[in-house]
Amino acid sequence: MAELKGIETLTIEKDSFVIHPTLIWDEKQTLLIDTGMPGYMEEINLVMDKANKSLEDLTGILITHQDINHIGSLPEILTACTQHLTIYAHKEEIPYIEGDLPLLKTNPAKFTEEQWEELSDFLKFTYLHPPKAQVTVSLEDAQTLDINGGIEIIHTPGHTPGHISLFHKKSGTLIAGDTLLATNGHLQPPNPVSTPDMELAIQSIEKFLAYPIKQVVCYHGGIVTENVMEQLQSLVKTKAS
Ligand SMILES: [Zn+2]
Numbered sequence: 579m580a581e582l583k584g585i586e587t588l589t590i591e592k593d594s595f596v597i598h599p600t601l602i603w604d605e606k607q608t609l610l611i612d613t614g615m616p617g618y619m620e621e622i623n624l625v626m627d628k629a630n631k632s633l634e635d636l637t638g639i640l641i642t643h644q645d646i647n648h649i650g651s652l653p654e655i656l657t658a659c660t661q662h663l664t665i666y667a668h669k670e671e672i673p674y675i676e677g678d679l680p681l682l683k684t685n686p687a688k689f690t691e692e693q694w695e696e697l698s699d700f701l702k703f704t705y706l707h708p709p710k711a712q713v714t715v716s717l718e719d720a721q722t723l724d725i726n727g728g729i730e731i732i733h734t735p736g737h738t739p740g741h742i743s744l745f746h747k748k749s750g751t752l753i754a755g756d757t758l759l760a761t762n763g764h765l766q767p768p769n770p771v772s773t774p775d776m777e778l779a780i781q782s783i784e785k786f787l788a789y790p791i792k793q794v795v796c797y798h799g800g801i802v803t804e805n806v807m808e809q810l811q812s813l814v815k816t817k818a819s
Contacts (some may be wrong), residue, residue: 584726585749586629590614590621597647598800600753601629602746604726606635610805611744611753612797615650615777616709619658622651638664641713641724642739642755644674646684646704648797649715652711666723668714668733670740677710682738683772684708729753732786736779737768743786750792752806758813760799765809784814815817 586601592615599622600611608631614622617736623633633655641649644667652675656663673679680687686694694702719733719742727748734743734757744753757779759766771781787810793803802809 585751587626587801588622588628589800590618590625592618592621595647596798598795598797600795601626601631602726602729603629603631603635607725608635609640609723609725610636610637610655611640612642612648612755613639613651613655615647616654616704618651619654622655632777633659634661636663636668640666640717640744641671642743642753642797643668643677643738644671644681644777645738645756646681646708649675649709649711650704653709655713664715665713666715667713667715668720668731668740668742670735671738672713672716672740675696675711675713681705681708682774694703718753725738730789732782732789734779734782734785735773736777736782737773741782744780745789745791750790752786752791752794753788754786754794754796756797757786758794758796758799760794760796760802763802763804765794765796765802765806765813766799767813780814783810786810787814 584603587598590597593739597614602609667675674681684704717731721731722728730745732743734741737756743755743757756768768779770776791806794806
């Protein structure tokens with residue numbers, strides 16, 4: 579069976595939106611993967627309790643990609659924490675997260691007047707004032723972070739240019755971010771509406787076939803444990819034909 583010590587998938591439900599950040603830790607470090615929408619800090623702190631952790635225990639935050647529901651509460655957490663936090667992201671996502679480039683999918687300049695008017699006041703405000711933070715460590719494909727036996731960075735572009743997924747070697751857990759979605763234990767490709775390059779996204783899913791994956795954590799849809807490798811193979815096959 580998979581060794582699941584030191585890794586916990588969190589579930590946050592807020593405003594009829596459910597997300598699954600992940601926490602990985604060992605004796606020295608505690609790493610949070612993704613931070614929800616702006617205003618999610620309290621919820622994150624509450625669910626971290628499941629792993630007997632709180633925001634004060636964090637040593638770092640890893641951002642899988644620039645989308646607003648992944649970077650949203652990063653600035654709040656950085657402001658609230660008095661300890662030093664290492665912030666990790668893929669090199670191609672850094673200019674967006676740091677605010678040097680507008681976020682690809684929520685750039686107000688890209689909306690038609692009609693699309694803009696359909697947004698809630700909260701989203702209008704958030705898109706006009708996107709969360710930003712300094713990234714301290716730039717990541718690349720195939721790099722391994724030395725935490726809890728090692729997590730390998732897999733560059734999985736398509737949903738965004740610098741999207742990364744993570745493979746936790748000890749437990750065989752793939753943290754897929756938004757490269758995969760899950761519905762009732764079934765893995766699915768990302769939503770084409772929010773994935774500018776679907777072809778590249780499917781090629782990224784193909785990269786997963788090289789890893790001995792026992793379970794997948796989807797940010798949207800949670801943990802999938804049944805026939806994971808078979809499911810991944812059929813996603814790649816279906817799309818290639
Ligand atoms: Zn996304």
